[in-house]
Amino acid sequence: xxxxxxxxxxxxxxxxxxxxxxxxxxxxxxxxxxxxxxxxxxxxxxxxxxxxxxxxxxxxxxxxxxxxxxxxxxxxxxxxxxxxxxxxxxxxxxxxxxxxxxxxxxxxxxxxxxxxxxxxxxxxxxxxxxxxxxxxxxxxxxxxxxxxxxxxxxxxxxxxxxxxxxxxxxxxxxxxxxxxxxxxxxxxxxxxxxxxxxxxxxxxxxxxxxxxxxxxxxxxxxxxxxxxxxxxxxxxxxxxxxxxxxxxxxxxxxxxxxxxxxxxxxxxxxxxxxxxxxxxxxxxxxxxxxxxxxxxxxxxxxxxxxxxxxxxxxxxxxxxxxxxxxxxxxxxxxxxxxxxxxxxxxxxxxxxxxxxxxxxxxxxxxxxxxxxxxxxxxxxxxxxxxxxxxxxxxxxxxxxxxxxxxxxxxxxxxxxxxxxxxxxxxxxxxxxxxxxxxxxxxxxxxxxxxxxxxxxxxxxxxxxxxxxxxxxxxxxxxxxxxxxxxxxxxxxxxxxxxxxxxxxxxxxxxxxxxxxxxxxxxxxxxxxxxxxxxxxxxxxxxxxxxxxxxxxxxxxxxxxxxxxxxxxxxxxxxxxxxxxxxxxxxxxxxxx
Amino acid sequence: xxxxxxxxxxxxxxxxxxxxxxxxxxxxxxxxxxxxxxxxxxxxxxxxxxxxxxxxxxxxxxxxxxxxxxxxxxxxxxxxxxxxxxxxxxxxxxxxxxxxxxxxxxxxxxxxxxxxxxxxxxxxxxxxxxxxxxxxxxxxxxxxxxxxxxxxxxxxxxxxxxxxxxxxxxxxxxxxxxxxxxxxxxxxxxxxxxxx
Ligand SMILES: Cc1ncc(C[n+]2csc(CCOP(=O)(O)OP(=O)(O)O)c2C)c(N)n1
Ligand SMILES: [Mg+2]
Numbered sequence: 001x002x003x004x005x006x007x008x009x010x011x012x013x014x015x016x017x018x019x020x021x022x023x024x025x026x027x028x029x030x031x032x033x034x035x036x037x038x039x040x041x042x043x044x045x046x047x048x049x050x051x052x053x054x055x056x057x058x059x060x061x062x063x064x065x066x067x068x069x070x071x072x073x074x075x076x077x078x079x080x081x082x083x084x085x086x087x088x089x090x091x092x093x094x095x096x097x098x099x100x101x102x103x104x105x106x107x108x109x110x111x112x113x114x115x116x117x118x119x120x121x122x123x124x125x126x127x128x129x130x131x132x133x134x135x136x137x138x139x140x141x142x143x144x145x146x147x148x149x150x151x152x153x154x155x156x157x158x159x160x161x162x163x164x165x166x167x168x169x170x171x172x173x174x175x176x177x178x179x180x181x182x183x184x185x186x187x188x189x190x191x192x193x194x195x196x197x198x199x200x201x202x203x204x205x206x207x208x209x210x211x212x213x214x215x216x217x218x219x220x221x222x223x224x225x226x227x228x229x230x231x232x233x234x235x236x237x238x239x240x241x242x243x244x245x246x247x248x249x250x251x252x253x254x255x256x257x258x259x260x261x262x263x264x265x266x267x268x269x270x271x272x273x274x275x276x277x278x279x280x281x282x283x284x285x286x287x288x289x290x291x292x293x294x295x296x297x298x299x300x301x302x303x304x305x306x307x308x309x310x311x312x313x314x315x316x317x318x319x320x321x322x323x324x325x326x327x328x329x330x331x332x333x334x335x336x337x338x339x340x341x342x343x344x345x346x347x348x349x350x351x352x353x354x355x356x357x358x359x360x361x362x363x364x365x366x367x368x369x370x371x372x373x374x375x376x377x378x379x380x381x382x383x384x385x386x387x388x389x390x391x392x393x394x395x396x397x398x399x400x401x402x403x404x405x406x407x408x409x410x411x412x413x414x415x416x417x418x419x420x421x422x423x424x425x426x427x428x429x430x431x432x433x434x435x436x437x438x439x440x441x442x443x444x445x446x447x448x449x450x451x452x453x454x455x456x457x458x459x460x461x462x463x464x465x466x467x468x469x470x471x472x473x474x475x476x477x478x479x480x481x482x483x484x485x486x487x488x489x490x491x492x493x494x495x496x497x498x499x500x501x502x503x504x505x506x507x508x509x510x511x512x513x514x515x516x517x518x519x520x521x522x523x524x525x526x527x528x529x530x531x532x533x534x535x536x537x538x539x540x541x542x543x544x545x546x547x548x549x550x551x552x553x554x555x556x557x558x559x560x561x562x563x564x565x566x567x568x569x570x571x572x573x574x575x576x577x578x579x580x581x582x583x584x585x586x587x588x589x590x591x592x
Numbered sequence: 593x594x595x596x597x598x599x600x601x602x603x604x605x606x607x608x609x610x611x612x613x614x615x616x617x618x619x620x621x622x623x624x625x626x627x628x629x630x631x632x633x634x635x636x637x638x639x640x641x642x643x644x645x646x647x648x649x650x651x652x653x654x655x656x657x658x659x660x661x662x663x664x665x666x667x668x669x670x671x672x673x674x675x676x677x678x679x680x681x682x683x684x685x686x687x688x689x690x691x692x693x694x695x696x697x698x699x700x701x702x703x704x705x706x707x708x709x710x711x712x713x714x715x716x717x718x719x720x721x722x723x724x725x726x727x728x729x730x731x732x733x734x735x736x737x738x739x740x741x742x743x744x745x746x747x748x749x750x751x752x753x754x755x756x757x758x759x760x761x762x763x764x765x766x767x768x769x770x771x772x773x774x775x776x777x778x779x780x781x782x783x784x785x786x787x788x
Binding site for chain 2: 134135138139142143146163200201202320321322324325326
């Protein structure tokens, strides 16, 4: 088949319909949507699609487990802002995607998953490898489709892309029966265009709301901007920065917001919430105005609504109307795309009308509480022979100049990364925030590297989570990817151990963890590696990994029973932080 | 409090599951749900009643709108409206007891729609309390109720109210899709929160 007449241009200029099989329509539509890479794993019900793949200019990355395919598509989307695509067969292939789909759903990641399905003639008969995957994924997708006719395929796929990336983005699944892949239909990319996107009818940015917000900002003495994932999703970095600078308002970030505002900016406070620095959470608790930008007052961020920022008026700028007043009641809601809303708000904010507030006094107050904490910081203390994860993250940040894409797994190392690797640019921290999915890092990093081949990509994973998806090491080799892997090996499911230490009388039930020799594991895959035990070795090891031509794994054998501080116990208020205990000279004094 | 949502949804397989699943996920019990064809081809109209806090109405409505197959959602909350329910009640009745039942049916403005040697089938439309009233008097009159089938509530606002979303959709159905979308959007932006 000559793909030149059937492969439409992305802007859909082709108008002559061509008769194609459903499988060909699938790939041609993906090409038309601008897809150049997909992550997948074949099987019976998706075999017709795989059979047609080589005719199309799409790179297929063969994964080792379908969960990996979903995380790769997710990492690809987070790194690039484009829609990631994962593909799997029916039944077990489809169910293996589910954790990855839920991960994308909770973090609002644009993703399209394509699954094969048994023939429409046997649908609903418990045929071999039949699973009602649209039923299974209904609550963890933004939308899903079952397509059982070839002619319905292109419109469904195009609509899937539109839904995935519009409004508040999210994953969409398209389940295609085998007979729909095999049948033929007329394919016309342009004609398959979905009806224009219908914005959520409750989006609402009124002049009165903008005026009220501007007035609150003008009158505030202790304002804080809370910046979330929406800053990246909406591409509102510039607008956010202008707002902060013009009105001299400090910015606190959620985990997924890191990178949305430069870490080195003098107004950047750092991360808020459960493992946010004390001065950030204190600033929020003492604020008289919170300006929430593209964040959803998640329970990991607010602690408990009962005591959250009680002195503060709240402005909420958010694209999803269902988030307004969900966890925290707000005074002004501006419901729309963040960048657009800020564009509308900015003309009403001038640096002159800050007369009512001595901005610098508020910032000085925060700065002074920062100074007290900084002296106890682990990374500033002399080397005592212990290797702390904080050292590793700090050195990694220094050596990479804060410019790498860091993809973390879930656990203590994830929080240390967030605390000690300072992100200057958007889309340089890729992490599972909402679902907290262990096993995310390695596959998501593969997706990120494929999306951004010219970028330096680091995996930061725990010894536990790494083992959940480590077979994807083979994918790295097969795809010849230069990815650096840092395992923060503490011999424990560390974050759970920490909770057991704090809240379960140090009953370390089922958290000590035996692991393979990760360097040998890497070696078995043909990946070079090194174990690192002392602080002075960190720098040379990181340098060696970076300069190595090919993937490289560093196994950092860190202090086993270190904990992440500060910590807000689940359900407590932001001011009820657990601080580092004072006895150990290596760690923070309790009066800090 | 009781919330009543009137919604237009696409008439396609699985749409009701999506709506029902949303309420399950929000941990809300659906008290009554009626679905049927509407005046618009391809769109079904549903009336859904659930119990939730007063503040929850906004979020439920916003979440319903997030479902791709949901076209319009109106929160009736206290607005002037007409609510009706249809009930079919089968009562045991012999020659001797029939006339007493006929009387009750008359008083309640219900109708007898089937008469068998040993039973009667009553059709009644009205507000919930009226239907419950009929059931109560039938029971108190020692009539044995054999079957009850109730439709659930159907609600419509009084007056010449039509959501601006729907009006914009019907006005622009013939015109260019890009343009009509922007009109629908304009209508949506201004209107749906406070339908006239
Ligand atoms: C799939 C999955 N299972 C369980 C958990 C619960 N959990 C959160 S953190 C954690 C421990 C992670 O251990 P490790 O990967 O070694 O990282 P560390 O905390 O030690 O840095 C566990 C089990 C989870 N988040 N995800
Ligand atoms: Mg560990």
